[in-house]
Structure formats: C-alpha cells, structure tokens
Amino acid sequence: MLGIKKKSNIRIRSKQAVSLGFVLLLVAGSASTALSLKEIPDQIGPDGRNISRQFFQFLKIAAIKNKYDGRALEFHKYLDRSLERFELKNLFNSEFMQKEDGGHFVTYRGKFAPDGYRVSLENIRMKEVPIQSFGDFSAEFSLRHNPKPTYGGNSYSGNLDVFTNLGPFTHKHGVNAMDSGLKFLDPKNVSAIQAPSTLIFKKIKDHEARHVLNDFDSSFPGLAKFLNYYFGLNSLLNISKEGKGQGITEFNFEGTVEQSLASDFTDLGDYLDDIKYLGWVKARITNLQGKTLLQFGLVSKTAELKFRFFTKDGKVVPFDSKGNLYPEEAFSFSSLTEFPFLVKASLEANLYGLLLENEDIQLFGRFSNSPSSGVLNLKLTKVEKFEVSGAFAYLAPSWAINLFIPGNLQSIIHEFTETLVKANGGKGSYFVLRWDREGARTLMRTHIESEFLDNFFIRFGLKIWNHKVLPDEDARDDIRKVFSKIMDLVLQGI
Numbered sequence: 001m002l003g004i005k006k007k008s009n010i011r012i013r014s015k016q017a018v019s020l021g022f023v024l025l026l027v028a029g030s031a032s033t034a035l036s037l038k039e040i041p042d043q044i045g046p047d048g049r050n051i052s053r054q055f056f057q058f059l060k061i062a063a064i065k066n067k068y069d070g071r072a073l074e075f076h077k078y079l080d081r082s083l084e085r086f087e088l089k090n091l092f093n094s095e096f097m098q099k100e101d102g103g104h105f106v107t108y109r110g111k112f113a114p115d116g117y118r119v120s121l122e123n124i125r126m127k128e129v130p131i132q133s134f135g136d137f138s139a140e141f142s143l144r145h146n147p148k149p150t151y152g153g154n155s156y157s158g159n160l161d162v163f164t165n166l167g168p169f170t171h172k173h174g175v176n177a178m179d180s181g182l183k184f185l186d187p188k189n190v191s192a193i194q195a196p197s198t199l200i201f202k203k204i205k206d207h208e209a210r211h212v213l214n215d216f217d218s219s220f221p222g223l224a225k226f227l228n229y230y231f232g233l234n235s236l237l238n239i240s241k242e243g244k245g246q247g248i249t250e251f252n253f254e255g256t257v258e259q260s261l262a263s264d265f266t267d268l269g270d271y272l273d274d275i276k277y278l279g280w281v282k283a284r285i286t287n288l289q290g291k292t293l294l295q296f297g298l299v300s301k302t303a304e305l306k307f308r309f310f311t312k313d314g315k316v317v318p319f320d321s322k323g324n325l326y327p328e329e330a331f332s333f334s335s336l337t338e339f340p341f342l343v344k345a346s347l348e349a350n351l352y353g354l355l356l357e358n359e360d361i362q363l364f365g366r367f368s369n370s371p372s373s374g375v376l377n378l379k380l381t382k383v384e385k386f387e388v389s390g391a392f393a394y395l396a397p398s399w400a401i402n403l404f405i406p407g408n409l410q411s412i413i414h415e416f417t418e419t420l421v422k423a424n425g426g427k428g429s430y431f432v433l434r435w436d437r438e439g440a441r442t443l444m445r446t447h448i449e450s451e452f453l454d455n456f457f458i459r460f461g462l463k464i465w466n467h468k469v470l471p472d473e474d475a476r477d478d479i480r481k482v483f484s485k486i487m488d489l490v491l492q493g494i
Contacts, residue, residue, distance in 0.1 A: 034192035035184050038219035041494050043180040044173045053494050055169050058135055060487035063480050064116035071096070071121045075106065083466040088156050088454045092143045098123065105142035112136050126161060134167030134441075146451065150422065151415040154454045157424050162446040170442045171374030171435035175333045182332070183314035185212070185249045187239045195219075200228040201236075208249075209236040220493035226485065230264075232256040248312045248325060257303035261482070268478035271471045275300050278468065283345040285365075291318035291326060293341065339367045343378070351464050354392040356413070360384035372437045379430040380450075383417040386410060409456075416457040423451035 035043075041052035068076060075096045082090065091097070097104035107122040112135025122129055122138075129138035139162040149155035183189060190208045197210070198217035204210065213236070217224040235254040240246055262269025278300040285294040293316055297306035310317040315330035331339075343363040349356045362382040368375040388410045420429045429450035436443050452458060471479065 034194065034215075035180070035189050036193070036195070036215050036219055037184060038493060040177065040180045040184065043183075044176040045170075047168075048173070048176075049494060051168050051173060053491060054134075054167070055173075056487055056490050056494065058112075060484055060491075061112070061114065061116060062135070063483045063487070065477070065480065066110075066117045066119050067115075069118070069120040072108070072119050075121060080466075083462050086459050086462045088143070088452060088458065089145075089154065092145060092156060096121070097143070100125075103142050103144040105140055108137075108139040108141075110137040110139070126163065131163055131165045131443075134165055137162055137164040139163075149419060149451070149453055151419065151453060151455075155419060155451050156454065157451045158449070160446070160448040162444075164444045164446070166435070166442040166444050168440070168442070170437055171369070172334075172371075175369065175374070178333045179314055182311045182316065185237065185251055185311050186313060187247050187249050190237075190239065190249065198224070200224050201233040204233055204236050206236070206238060208239045212237065220489065222492050223486065223489035226489055230258055230261040230482075232258050248310050248317055248327065251307065251309050251311065253305075253307040255305050265478040265482060267472075267474035268482070271475035271478075272303060275469065276303075277301060277350050279348040279350050281345065281347040283343060286342045286344060287318060287329075288340055288342065289318075290342075291320055291329070293318055334369075336367060336369050339369075341365045341367070350390070351468065352392055353390050354388070355390035357387040357389075358384055374435045376433040377430065378432075379428050380421055381428070383421055386413045386417070388413070412455055412457050416453045416455055419451050419453040424449070 041049040044052065078094065078096065092104055094104075097106055105125075107124060107126050107129065109120050109122050109129045111118040111120075112133060117135075126138045126140035130136075131138050139160070142159045144157040146155045146157060187208070190211050193211040193215045195211075195214035195218040198214050200217055201213055204213060213224075233253075233255050235252050237252060238250045240248050240250065257272065262272055280297065280299040280301070282298075283296045284292050285296075286292050293309065295306070295308040298304070299306075310319050310325060312327055312330060315332045317330045318326045320326075341364075343365060345361040345363075346359045347357070347361070360382060361384070362380075364379050364381050366375075366377045368377075423429045427449070430448075432445070432447040434445040434447075436445070
C-alpha cells in the first residue's frame, strides 16, 4: 500500500510539473510574440521571403541605367532636344511616330536582364510584343490630333500604356505587406518589442518610437546605419495612452536629407541645391465622408518629407482636421473589395521667381480587390485657378510676361488645366493600374489618358521642367547609386 501511494504522489507531481511547464511556455510565448520587421516578408504569403527577394532585386536592376538600341536612343535624344523648343505638333509628326487610323504612336519593348533593361523601338503595336519572362514589358505612347478643342487652337489626346510581367508577385502580396506593416505598428506589438537598444536617430526620444527603431536596427542593421548617416529623422510615432485615442498609434514621420548625402554624392547635392526653392506639395487621402486616411508633404527648401496616419489592430483609423479619431470606421487593406476615396492636394512652385500657387487640386480614386485581380483608378476632377505672382528671373514680373505672350498667363494656365480635367469630350484625365493573375504570372497593366492643349503653358512648363526640375545625367547616376545601395541593404536583411 505504501508503495502504491508513493507512485501515486510521483504521478501527481509529474502532472503538476507538466502543467507548470505548459503555463511557463505560454507565458514565455506571449512575451515574445511581437511581430518584427524581419518577419514581414514571411507574412505576405506562401514563399513570401523568396518572392520578396525577387521583387527587391527586380527594383534594383530596374534602377540601373537602361541600354537602348540605336533607334530608341535616337528617339530619346530627339525628346531631350525638343524640350528646349517643344511643339506637340512636331512630336506628333516626328519620324519616330508610326501612323495608324488617324493616330500616331511609338512602341517600346523592354527586355529584363541582370545588368539592366534592354529597350528597343518596335514597328508593331504593343499587344503584339511578347513579354514572356519576369520583368519584361511592352509600352505604347500614342497621340491623336484634335483640331477644335474647347478653348480653340489645337490639342492632342495622349495615351500611355505599359504591360509588365511581374511573375509570381501579385497585388495580394502588396496588400498583405501593407497590412503587416500596420500590425507591426500596433501599440500592443510595439510595447512587446524587445530588441537591443540602438543609438540611431538620436533626436527621437519617445519610448515606443525607440522600440521601433531598435527593431529596425536589429532587423536591417546595414540599412539602419546607412539611413542614419544620410537622412535625419525629426519625428516617428506617438501612442496615445488616454482618451478616445487610447491604444492608437499615430505614425507621424518627418524626415530630412542630411548634408552628408550632398557631400558624398556631389552631383546629387548640386541638384538638391538647384531645387531648394522650387516649392512644396501637400496632399491628403480621404474617404468620401471627408475624413483623412493619410497626409503627405514634401518641402524642397528644407528637403523634408512628411507622412501621417493613425492605426490600431492592423487597421487604418480615419481622423479629421480637429484631431478627432474614428476607430469604428477603421479598415484593413485586405478587407477591401471596392473602396472609393479622394485625393486633395495643394502646391506652390517657384519658377525662377515666378510664383504659382494652387490650394485645390482633386482626384477621385477607387481601389478594387478580388482574389485574382486588383485595380487602382485615379481621375482628375478639379484644378482650381492658379494664382500667379512674383517676377520671372527675379526681373520681369508676371504682368510684363503677359505683354509678350498671347493672353494672360493665369488664363493660359487655367485653359490648359481645364482641358486636362475635361479631356476628350468629358471623359477626363485618368490613371489606371491593374494587376491580373494569368496562370503562373501576374500581368500589370498601366494606362494613362489625357488631352493636352497646345498653348504657351506646355512649352513654358516643359522648358522649366528641363532646366529646373529634371536632374541631369550625373545627378541621376547618383540617385541610382543611392537607390541601388538601399536595395542591396534591404536584400541583406531579407
């Protein structure tokens, strides 16, 4: 009997030990369940890490200087020259444009290769160009002459279509990546991060923001050090601990370009100096009720980039201009099937002393999501009249410029932008990005359509674009170097 009782006690203690061990495992597991940035590639779908590597490698190679065949190279030289004295009718009648059914077009073929794209001009329509391998594309730019536009003179309807073979990468991977990023920023997840402390971006003092930076440095150490050296960070995120916003993350990113970037990449630095006083652009993405989903800002004078949104439980939380949050209207990207939205923008452009201001530019957008396809539509719906002031070249004021061009400058700009809004008999200007899964590949279709009034503004604008906005080839090489290095460091982390 004594022997039996002893075995029974041993059996009971064993059960208690197993139970205690199970509880400890649960506790340990719950304490280490924070989602890390380095785990996001695995979150986007089956074989997500390999697909992520392939995609970022594709982006890196696509940024390498393209190689053009003889005819394509001559066409690009022609375009560069024509920016100085641009005439739409000259482009329309160019020897490079082929003619069919009253329209003129040029067709590209891009062959993806490990050392960059090989681009050629083709004598066939885009739909006849094969894009069999991952990364290959075909593109077509077409123009059609409109002899009687709304504002007189001449206009041209323009279309740009691009088909790209994205291989295994689907729109679902992109949607899942965005959702995973929101889950990473969830307050509970941020609090659970236990990565070693880092000294990168010392200006950021907030405790939770330091958690995120710790994980970033642990997940992508090379990238973290590179960005810390060349870019400044003035703000990252805040987590509300009280009130209606309790448990919601405000992602409030404010970053700047450091002088070290201009010092190490001198041609890029010269370009940044050239555009320092170019101006600013601000934009908000809202739902149809006017509540903001995302704010964006870019300021050339301070080389500053801003992003702001709110998130909780892996969802976007709408907010308004008064700071009110609406968590009951929160959504995840993967839950969307048909989602209409608005883009509201304002801008200021300083063109050699001539100041152009616009407080109200609007686009209507729609995102459609199904198991086999995704579609993003954007249509230009409003461009308020530009305010024109200042002195061109800091010598000739806008009223003096008006003496030398046919009509008032403000009216000319308005007629041009109104033609964009009401393009092609009211059809309007729009942009469509579509991903369709076809067998073992995803085919991405890009379509841009508009109408351009052939007046003084397009010639003036393109000359400014060429001299003021477009970086020269040396600066573009520096931009490629910086982007390529960032992609290398991302790939190291993946």
